[in-house]
Amino acid sequence: MRKLMATVAFGGLAVIMASTAFAADSRFPTKARTYRTFFVRAFDQCTPAGLSVVSPGLGGAFGCFAATTTTDTPPPGDPLGASMSFSRILIKRYPAAGGQGRLSFFGKGFQAGQRVKVGLTLRTTRSGLSTKNPIGSNKTVTFADVSVTCGTPNSGCFVANSRGAIAGNQLLTACLTQNGQPTGLAAENVEILSASLINCDTNKTIAIPGILN
Amino acid sequence: MSKRIRAVVAAGIVAALGMIVVPSANAQVAFPKRAKQVKFWLARAMDPCTPGSLSVLGAGVPGTGCFQTNTVTDGTTTMRYGKIVIGKNGRIALSGAGFTFGDVFRVRLQLRITKQGLTTKNPTGSNKNVTFADQAVDCPPSPSAFTVRPNGSIATHTDLATCLAPYSGLAGGATAAQPNNIEIVDASLVSVLTGKIIARPGILR
Numbered sequence: 001m002r003k004l005m006a007t008v009a010f011g012g013l014a015v016i017m018a019s020t021a022f023a024a025d026s027r028f029p030t031k032a033r034t035y036r037t038f039f040v041r042a043f044d045q046c047t048p049a050g051l052s053v054v055s056p057g058l059g060g061a062f063g064c065f066a067a068t069t070t071t072d073t074p075p076p077g078d079p080l081g082a083s084m085s086f087s088r089i090l091i092k093r094y095p096a097a098g099g100q101g102r103l104s105f106f107g108k109g110f111q112a113g114q115r116v117k118v119g120l121t122l123r124t125t126r127s128g129l130s131t132k133n134p135i136g137s138n139k140t141v142t143f144a145d146v147s148v149t150c151g152t153p154n155s156g157c158f159v160a161n162s163r164g165a166i167a168g169n170q171l172l173t174a175c176l177t178q179n180g181q182p183t184g185l186a187a188e189n190v191e192i193l194s195a196s197l198i199n200c201d202t203n204k205t206i207a208i209p210g211i212l213n
Numbered sequence: 214m215s216k217r218i219r220a221v222v223a224a225g226i227v228a229a230l231g232m233i234v235v236p237s238a239n240a241q242v243a244f245p246k247r248a249k250q251v252k253f254w255l256a257r258a259m260d261p262c263t264p265g266s267l268s269v270l271g272a273g274v275p276g277t278g279c280f281q282t283n284t285v286t287d288g289t290t291t292m293r294y295g296k297i298v299i300g301k302n303g304r305i306a307l308s309g310a311g312f313t314f315g316d317v318f319r320v321r322l323q324l325r326i327t328k329q330g331l332t333t334k335n336p337t338g339s340n341k342n343v344t345f346a347d348q349a350v351d352c353p354p355s356p357s358a359f360t361v362r363p364n365g366s367i368a369t370h371t372d373l374a375t376c377l378a379p380y381s382g383l384a385g386g387a388t389a390a391q392p393n394n395i396e397i398v399d400a401s402l403v404s405v406l407t408g409k410i411i412a413r414p415g416i417l418r
Contacts, residue, residue, distance in 0.1 A: 026281070026288040029295065030311070032256045032417035038248035040394045043327045046344040053343055055331045057382025066327045066342035068242050077242075086247035091416060098418030109246070125259045125281050132268040140281040141269055142262045184273030191256045191415040194399070212248040212392040213303045213373065213385050 028127070028189045035091040039107075039197050040210035041084070042071040072204040075111065080201045082116060083164075085109025087197060087207060089118055091172065101172030101186040103150050107197075110160035115200035117151035117158065120175075121193040124185040146185060149198060150175035157200040241342045244329070244394045248301075255295035255309070255402055256415025258286040287409040290316060295367075295402055295412055303373030303384050305352050307359055307402070310366040317358040317406065318367070319351040322376070323399035326383045330391050345383060347398060352376040358405045 048062035068074075074081045087107025094102035105118055125142040150170050151157040156178055158168040173183040197207040262279035269278045282288075293311020297320055300306070307320055327344040353359070353371040361367050373395075374384035386392040402412040 026257055026259070026283045026286070027291075028257055029255065029292055029412070029417055031294045032254035032415055034252065034254055035414055035416055037251040037253070037397075039245070040248045040396055041242060041244055041327075042396060043242070043325065043344045043394070045325065046346050048346050050335045051343070052334045053328075053331050054334055055328075055382070055387070058328075058331075058380060061345060061380055061383070063328075063333075063343040063345040065333075065338075066241060066344045074242060083243075084245055086245045093416050093418060101416060123259065123261065125257070126274060129274065129278075130270040131280075132270060133266045141267075141274075141278040142259045142281045143269075143275050143278045144262050144264050182273050182275055184271070185275070187418045189256050189259070189415065189417055191258060191413045193413065207245070208396050208398065209251050210248055210394065210396040211251060211299055211301055211303075212244060213301055213395055 028125070033093060035192050035195070036088070037195070037209040038086065038088045038211065039084075039207035040212060042196065042205045042208050043068060044070050070204070072199045072202055072206040078202065080199070081204075082114050082199045082206045083109055083111055084197075084206060087166070089195065091120075091192065094171070099187045100183075101190065102169060103172055103175065104169040105151075105158055105166060107166045108164060110164045110166060112160055112162045112164055114160040114164070114166075115151075115154055115157035116160075116166065116206065117149040117156055117198050117200055119147065119149050119194075119196040119198045119205070121145055121147045122185060123191040123193055124187070125189040125191075126184065127188060143185060145193060146176075146179075146181050148175055148179040148181060150178075151200070155200070241329070244327075244392065250301060251297075251299040251397055251400075253297045253400060253414035254416065255292070255297065255412035256417055257292065258401065258410040258413045259283065260285050283409075285409065287404045287407050287411040289407065290404050290411045291365075292411060297400060297402070297414070299373075299397065304370055305373060305376070306368075306370040308366075308368045312361040312365050312367060314361055314363045314365060316361040316404065318361075318411070319353065319355075319358055319403050319405060321349070321351050321399075321401045321403045321410070322397060324348045324350065324377075324383075325396040325398055327394040327396075328383065328386065329393075330387060345380075348377060348380070348383065350376040351403065354378065
């Protein structure tokens with residue numbers, strides 16, 4: 001009898017533990033309205049190699065002289081490089097019912113005629129889909145990450161006016177289309193893994209999200 | 214005469230090339246004048262997909278994909294919505310709802326910080342711009358964490374200097390006129406209980 005009770009108790013415990021472990025609850029949030037950020041200048045990644053900083057508050061931290069070799073160098077270092085006094089992006093669900101998404105870019109301090117584009121890496125998960133291999137219906141599917149560049153109207157780029165300002169916007173669906181991607185990747189749970197501002201003429205990164213502090 | 218003109222033109226070209234080359238080696242790239250805030254609503258984090266044999270039917274979606282999984286990401290935490298705001302003063306605020314009372318979270322950031330006007334050794338220098346190795350930090354740092362209220366909501370904040378300790382000097386510039394250029398390479402919301410990413414910046418239909 002004791003053995004039987006122990007077995008039942010152990011079995012019950014195992015069932016409870018298993019159900020807890022597999023109680024997946026990664027449903028989509030009910031709202032995620034905007035991705036809004038200013039951009040700061042992008043610098044090359046640093047792998048410290050001997051340079052030490054003796055300024056106070058840094059505890060002798062190691063670093064590298066700020067470099068822009070793999071990132072965009074503004075003029076006069078590179079005549080095709082981009083100057084920038086500030087810029088920001090806003091990506092939001094659009095229209096109100098969602099499904100398309102809209103990206104707005106605004107910036108100042110560029111060279112007149114400067115061409116820039118916004119780079120995004122997205123991971124989209126959609127619900128209620130039908131599948132084959134295996135056959136299924138009403139399934140939730142995550143798609144492979146896609147990297148796209150958004151901009152309009154000049155060959156996929158935003159263009160600075162004569163005063164060095166840029167104000168442009170593009171539907172996320174249109175951006176996906178111009179990158180050869182299906183528009184359905186703009187809907188439902190869209191993770192923005194990375195965002196950057198890219199110089200269309202050098203193809204180097206000018207800036208990424210951040211703050212000046 | 215034409216030889217002299219040619220020589221002058223050649224000298225001009227050499228000088229111009231010199232002007233192009235020298236600044237790229239020595240000039241310090243100016244920071245933007247303004248970058249006030251980063252405001253991310255959070256989408257649910259899912260495992261990455263390397264498409265196999267699964268075909269997806271339907272218009273407007275890729276033909277291949279993966280069933281949603283949360284093996285390397287968190288699949289147990291409930292979340293109705295969440296938002297991360299990082300302000301100019303280094304204040305990191307987290308708000309959200311639909312969590313479970315007692316859940317504990319941290320905001321995980323990967324930062325690339327460039328600081329201006331520094332003095333250096335090896336080589337010795339002054340008034341230099343220095344980029345530091347990328348910093349992966351949890352905010353607030355362990356053992357602290359953001360705790361969900363009894364009603365399942367969260368509204369709390371910490372600051373960048375606390376997260377970056379012992380290098381708190383990386384959080385802010387020496388003066389207001391000499392701010393740090395803080396690139397946010399990556400941001401996510403992490404469950405302390407599972408150690409996995411719950412959510413990332415994104416938008417939702």
